[in-house]
Amino acid sequence: MPSKDTLSTDTSFDTGTSSRQMVAGIAILVGLLLQISQFANAPLNPDLIGYAFWLAALLLWRDLDPRTRLQAGGLSVIGLALLAISQFRYRAEIDWFGILTGNTYVVAMLVGVSFLGLIGGRHAPGGERSSTGARGVVNTWLSVHLLGAILNLSSVFMVGDHIRARGRLETAQLLTLNRGLSSAAFWSPFFASMGVAMSVAPDMAYAGVLIFGLPLAVLAGLITRLEIPHRFALEDTQGFTLSPASLLLPVAMAALVMLFHYVITPSLSIVSIITFLIPAVALLINLPHGLSWPVRRTLQHARTRLPAMRGEVTLFLSAGLFTLGLSTFTQAATGNQWVLFDEFGALEASISYVAIVISAVAGLHPIIGVSALASMLDLDTTNHTLLGFVSLAAWGVGAAIGPLSGINLSLQGRYGINGYRLMKLNIPYALMMSCLVFAAIALMDAVL
Template sequence: MNLLKKYTGWFVLGTLALYLISVTQLISVLLPTILAWSANIAMWHSLAPSAKRQVSWLMIIGSMALLFAGSQGTWMTWQQVFAVNIPMLAMFVAVSFLDLTNTADKSSELPTGFKAILNTALGVQILGAVINLSVILVFAERMKAPNKLSPVQQFVLTRSFASAAWWSPFFVATGIALTYAPGMQWQKTLIPGLVMGVVAVIFSTTEAFHRTKGDFKGYPIKRESLFIPVFLALSVILFHYIWPNISILVLICILAPCATILLISTNSRKDSLLKFVNHKLPQIGSQFALFLAAGIFSNGISAIILSYPELFNLDNFTFNPPLFSFVLAAMIIVGVIGVHPVISIAIASPMLLPLNPDPTQLGFLFLSAWAISAGSSGLTGLGLLMTSRYQIPTKVIVMNSLHYAVFMWVLCCIVNWPFL
């Protein structure tokens, strides 16, 4: 165990490296799977008690479901149970490298007014689309008053950040959608996703200005801070156009670390990278635990559904706009009350796939559920961060964004018809 803890960061990095090698079929996916679970064991002690409870329950329920389905003659493969989310973990590790390109400037005064709100919302969405969760911390730490972040600052940051899930190929939500909606074409969700992301920013900016009368301290955005996110996004699009057979997820796993090594601003790349591997990567235990547990849980649910097809027979339904609207509403509701989007997606996918839905439309459903629930809930990742670190009550977070969740749900249902 001590050996595992000492080399935790290298197990995490090895998960990414061996996954990319397994894509070439030179090695089995068993090797990155073993490293991922080894890293999970090593990082378990660092998890918060609430995270341990959630992950433990997911594993227990999933394991019991798998054993029960097995007693009925339905067995899942080890790859389905233990390795289904390895691609997402590899992507998460790759994107984590981008933390090294993120520097906070504390020398300038905080801007105020409508422009400050708009720039903050756009900045956290664009930067967060590539650099992910660390951007929320950078923005919030710079914007907060001596005591805490204001509720208005909170919803501008969380809604705008979460709405990047609609369009960013670097968001974990995209990896989830690509996995649970097989055949999804990310490029086709880009335009409607951008529409949703822009509307989310406009909605939150207008509301924040109305509530604060312009007395809002935002984040000082500079042009150079947007270079890396835009560069990476364009690189993904370009390379996917040149090599369409390489998936978006694999491209991100390759490009994010490579771009970081090339663009990192430091006196010693080697020292910065070693510090990152040894100290930063071992801190992502909650993501590893959640995604690995979700793989067991989702396949347990899938096995039960396969064991009792008559109970989950949706042959009388088609994946039409009304069903899209109903399922999305249900996923948003369970997300707001604390069920992580990856769990609701894992449950919905095996029930909807037998309907032979358009994969891209199904993927847009999953992206929408993630973006809206993550931006509105006080009990999943972003909300818990705001509650624990900035003392914003869960009830305040939820009540501040209920109307936002309803509005974005309606808009998703409308956008779904003409675009998808």
């Protein structure tokens, strides 16, 4: 997840990092530190976290990809308008000083995960091997999936660039990269999708989601293995096979997170643990070079890498403001009497899943559909684990098929394939995965 299904694919600046961008990066770092301080119950106003992140978003606004700027601007304006209508038309009480805190937990997690870039410099050690044919499809999918479960979009570039160095990237390889990464959203605790799911469904049981999400990801790999060789000639198509050393970092970090979650700090959510644990590990690993070394690397990270996260930071904050506005308006206009569904069972969950995926096909990021859904439910009577699973499943399939999703925009920008062509080629995959999701939803509703 450094660069989590990244919403802005331009992660560099044309003329170097300006003073404005450096200030924004420092503001993001301050927001992260303020969020971590909340875990220790520091006597600080939590609204300051939102102020720091929003200051960075405003400073970086002009650098956003136009599509991200349009979506983020639209969400923010609608959210503010709904809050204003709620107060002046329906006399709702609005804490205007606290409206900027939506999704700050998720943004802080994304920033924390970006500190993986300070661990070892490169995420993929040498020793990888090439493979061809159907075996190459499996190895490529597995490599991207396992690395992407923690490193997110950077794993696609690692594997894709490695294959491209041996020749042109073909459509079959790009589809495999797309599906290998997006399917990790079904279960990985390091994905932005998990942060959002835990934000809208705070009582979600991660173990319950993992039981269904991990097999779903495996089936996504199996579908890719069976479908891609059937549709494309792969005799000379290059694949990518990870060396065991490449898996050391993902496995170690996942084990640490589970250790803290179940043993050391069971009172903290996985999102909270990831937020502070990865930066702490990164700093500890750099400490043998001297105390000043990790400080310098952290400041350099804040000046360069954090401003490049402008897309995800801005869109997630805007989605949080939109969610607050929509939920406040709904409650004010209906007197807290209206909800989208009287109950949230298998049928309602399936309808919600379809709606979010369709919105992704239409060009909206899955967080918008997930946020809108959560704002129209009575979370006190909703099965949070089922809601969380629907969010993750819709994100995993929606990111694969959505022509303007972060992964598809990145593949288009880096390797030159059209996002709408990827969408058309992924329609059979999305339909098959949706059938499996419906079955998983029905089973989850029955047993949880």
